[in-house]
Amino acid sequence: MADTQPPAEGSGEPQQPSKNALKKAQKEAEKAAKKAAAKERELAERMKKEASDAADVSAESYGELPLTGSKGFKKTGTPRVSLSDIDEYVDKEITFRCWVENARVQSAKLAFLNLRQAYNTIQAVVAASDKLSKQMVKFAGNVSTESLLVVTGEVKRVQEPIKSATIKDYELHIVKLFIEKKADVLPLQVSDAERAIPNEGLGEDVQKEGEGEGQPIVGLNTRLNNRTIDLRAKINLAIFDIKMGVQTLFLEFLSKEKFRLINTPKILGAASEGGANVFELKYFDRKAYLAQSPQFYKQMLIAARFQRVMEIGSVFRAENSNTARHLTEFIGLDLEMEFQEDYHEVMDVLENLMLFIFKELNTRYKKETDLVRSVYHVDEFKLPESGKVPRIEFTEGIKMLREVGEELNDFDDLSTPQEKLLGKLVLEKYGSDFYTLDQFPLAIRPAYTMPSPANANLSNSYDMFMRGQEICSGAQRIHDADLLSEMMRKHDPPVDPNGPGTKDYVDSFRYGCPPHGGGGFGLERIVQFWLGLPNIRMTSLFPRDPQRVVP
Template sequence: MKDRTHTADAEPGETVTVAGWVHEIRDLGGIAFLILRDATGKIQVKFEKEEMDDDLVETGLGVHRESVITVSGDVEEEPRAPTGVEIVPESVDVVAEAAPDLPLDPSGKVDAELSTRLDNRTLDLRKEEVKAVFEIRAEVLRAVREYFRSVGSTEINTPKIVATGTEGGTELFPITYFGREAFMNQSPQLFKQLMVGSGLERVFEIGPIFRAEEHNTPRHLNEATMIDFESAFVDHEEAMDVCEGTLKAAYEAVAENCAEQLEILGYEDFEVPVGDFPRLTYEEAIERINATGALDEQLVWGDDLSTEAEKALGEDVGGHYFITDWPSEIKPFYIQDYDEDPQLSKGFDLMHPRMELVSGGQREHRYEKLVAGFEQQGLDPDQFEYYTKMFKYGMPPHAGWAYGVERLVMTMLDLPNIREAVLFPRDRQRLSP
């Protein structure tokens, strides 16, 4: 609408046309108020029944909540109104009438179960606290992209339909691709590695990944949005520096640019990580976990870290931290091992006190050792020939990592369920909407 004024921009003395949703109607007898809501906020519309046309009053007060309307009229100062101003309407037009029975209450006065909210996500996002989460998520992505560009990284887009899985295994969604079997990609890992061997050298991608995991927990999804980074001529230590930089950039941007959203969500003291993140070796990590006494059984070398172990260590550290130098057998085939100790890898994880955020490491760039890594993990190198052959043609040393946008937002805002940080979640039960 060319002549539309957003509610936040309506100033006393103006004649405006505003458009949005009917948030609430309060009928006090001789006077009534309609609260109209748009993306920028809310504004009060005043109906003095004795002084207005009956049709105008009937239209304005007879419309159902969440109907879309336009209101034209004069803006007047009113200190008692929610925003200090109100509109005295000259016309009210109903653009789209809402059904009287809503599946949930967008005003937030009546709570709804998460499943009901996700079934009706469009209505759910009309609640300011839900909308605030996704405005913060958008700011996170903007800040991360800006940081990547500041360190000379080129944004790429890689295929999501592939002939073979990135890491093999059963966590693959098969599809039929013109009569052939194909899969939804688990990760852009192999493709981004190929790009560091090209003229681009340093790349990043923000895009979807698909994993047919059987998990059905508050922190797992079967479709997620990943932030991936890969760079030539860096080692795992330098890759961790960039990883830490993106995370701090995201927090700083949210603190600087999302004050309104943080206030809506109740964050009076939003904390931005400061100082260098601690870097614990895997061996140091299991020693610290065992020392907490939080687990029924002591961890030994080679154990992966359970949710309980991660929680114990997170509480002990008290902030973001890296775990480095993982056992080779735990990490994927493409992670490089130390030449002086092949049982030890150059893989790392970035941890939030609540959970793992990032997995990364230095990659094996030497053809013979890469192929040997496939075989050690029971994978057929011939199935990945498009990938391995490029390592014959001059592949530089490189390192990288990946983390999920949803987990970052979930931990940043202390959300109870990862589905709160994705518009339309895909998990074992949910395929629609």
Template sequence: MAENTAPPAELPERTKEAPAEDGEKGPSKSALKKAAKDKEKAEKAAKRQAAEDAQKQASEANDISKEDYGDLPMLGSQPYLPPNEKVPRVRLSEIAEEYKDTSSMTEKGGPEIVFRGVVENARAQGAKLTFITFRQDADTIQAVVAESETLSRQMVKFAGKIPTESVVLVHALVKKPLEPVKSTTVQHLELHVKKLFVVAKADQQLPMQVADAERPIPGENEEEKPAEEEGGRPIVTLNTRLNNRVIDLRGKHNHAIFTIKDGVINLFQEFLRARGFIGVNSPCLLGAPSEGGASVFEVKYFNTKAFLAQSPQLYKQMLIAARFEKVMEVGPIFRSENSNTARHLTEFTGLDMEMAFEEDYHEVVSLLEELILSICEGLRTRYKRETDLVRSIYHVEEFKLPEAGKVPRLPFSEGIAMLREDGVEIGDFDDLSTPDEKRLGALVLKKYGTDFYVLDQYPLNIRPFYTMPSAETQAKYDPKNPNAGLSNSYDFFMRGQEIMSGAQRIHDATFLEKRMKECVTPVDPQSDGLRDYVNAFRYGCPPHAGGGIGLERIVMLWLGLPNVRLASLFPRDPGRLVP
């Protein structure tokens, strides 16, 4: 590059014939000396820049790889010109599987592949060699950029300076490493880079590193403060990670968590669809609270008010009355509960089902038991890789499942008796606290050898107004104490924590109105939001039952995560509304 830097302007010299006007003094000797030094310094800088530019031009002229690396223009900033020959892109997972057996791979290696990935780290080993770890989804692989007759030292230098988390387009040769690469998920292969282009460059300084997302967070009973692991590196707190969730989600185990979460939805729908269920979508904006008014978000709805759905309960039942005898739904659930615990969210995803039954509500309980077992078995087999990856960070016991048909189904009274025998003070009709549930889970595991069990026949006074009282309770009805006795309701538990609540519903309009008025928190059956719901049962509705599963909670408990927020992409709790 030709030198074009103009020299700095010189100070004009005042001649003897041009004295300072009006007695003005000329520059001092020190000022003149400083100006001369500045001029000399500027001239040296200009020469140095010119030399560097000339050296750069010469280097570029001798760069045999100058067409094989660099920063690509931003996609969309230029007209798109289709390539003459479109090279197919590959997935690292596919390559790892295709070349699982490397015994027949020659020294020259396998094929040349093209893929887009992310720079997890780049480590320059002198001027002639750079190692890069590329990441694609949950897969990582080591790559080598080495100076050779066909690859320049300039390209090696460029590779070593690519910022972490930059998106790159890579052309590389697949080879067998001299020994397994233990620091990556793909250990039996490595890549020898031929071309390397930056598609989107990341900032040099990130608010947190993806490596921070690969470390465990403190459990519920541990203090929320930076801790140190064996290497002495501080463990980033959950709040910091959630505040920088986009970077946090890039961690391999986070990709595995949400692959498993999607798998639970798929397994839920697959099981029920095979048994005649159809998927439905009910409203999230309601004219009345679906659970009787407690823990509900109220929102302005034009000139009136509406409520965010606490569940699709009312609409599931109305669909049964509409002759849809088996329905399922996956959708958002909103709970205005000021619970700042490791197991509660104000917005989560519900897996709901409702079905008509023939003789007894336990037909539905049995189906739900089969459903949970099917989901867990599917996770154990189809999602073993993802499960193992997450459990390598959060070390928990493998989830213990009972045999089909042998799920412990305990009457609520038996659960209370087990707790009392263990020293817990609790009444016959008291609801279980979180510590009670966890303690009972430990007792069931010890007695039955399973992390999954059911509690049946809950007290009527702690269930919603639409819950069917048990036959014995109806026979002993006391108008002075209408909420005494038990109900045809049930909860399902994993690792001692509730994952699903369900019941037989009242399907007779007259009885439903009676229960709405008598329940612990009475509701008006003729209110605008509930009138249509009650009327649905005046036209003939079959007996039915169902339940709702908390998706995030089942993922948390299957994997043994210490906090349900880790199973929500962008969690909402009483203290968090962003990002």
């Protein structure tokens, strides 16, 4: 206790520090020493980095660019090229925009990247040298997948074909690499979207990741929920190039046949064609409806002396059909024409139109078709000769199905499985994946369909099929107002010819209208069945069905 008791006042002896005070002072000294050492290390690292940066010969040749159009962005004016023209630039330096399929650091002095533009991919090499730093190699090899780049490099021929790229005879030796827009971590790998979706009817939980040759299987819902990533896949680019091609060929053929391109309303004041399969919407202070088809307007234009009309436009069907071939919004390829004496003149045009589209897809879009079919393996679409499209009367189709054990009445509508079966039978008998079924039962066709003169139970109507599935419905239309009114009243369910959505339509035939017919194709179905895709949603950029209205 004596060493802790303070000395007496006025004793003149110096005060000794306590043990606690000594320990505290020692800790403070150690802390200060550590802090000083950390500062010394930080200063050394900074000096080392500054020295390293000063030695980076590529410091101005790589990095992340300011946002295009921002204050810090500066135009270079450097011409950009397309990888599709790569043959023109062998041993030359080129600059182009691309995105990264993958990037990897091979060593401190070497990195490889796979760069893509549309369908084209090229292997790029970043190799350290006197003119290219290790820092640039490291930067390039760690660029995130799907980041957008602007690169400059020299095109070099390779001795062995490059298997990992579509451009197999050349590689790019990079001299400049800038990130134009960095990609965050992806919710879906684009490489996953290049593979086939799970089989139709299997839920996403049935096939798990890791199945199918050790590669992840991503279901359609996941892909559609991340559609902008999914659409980056080359296979999807091919699908929509083919879809564009069908529309282009449709217009090309019919333009030569003197059809006029029209655009009909998609907002209607009444559900003109009847039925419950119509979308209702609020239109200012009253109800309106989305068009189920351009049918009435096509016919009214024939009455207006337009003679031949065609349209490509959206069609809306409020059908609660959650199948692999139904959408609530799809693109219709529609046409209507007057004919001279027989409605089969219309069928001739329709069949020749489709043969033209099929043959041109086989030539103009062969590369895209082959790409998709390499993933979704399907037999080549078998075509008949021009003028020899199989035309089978409905009664004959019923007979063919009965002969293989199907039970159905003379005037029953065909189910989807029966349509597919009939398609197989037609292929076996006629060697064609495309055919027409003619003279449908009147009771299962719209009220404006012309009855058949041969049989009161049949009609002058037809459907067209690809691989046993319907792509087109058409008919001769009634062009007499009185007969049309009569057939509307007799229809099941009845349609009022004087109703708000039908009166103008019916009246248009009171002033002299020529005989006419036409048809409406489902664009997405044509693409689906041509390519053998398992689900129609794959042919719509942002599909709409009873369960999906986003994205």
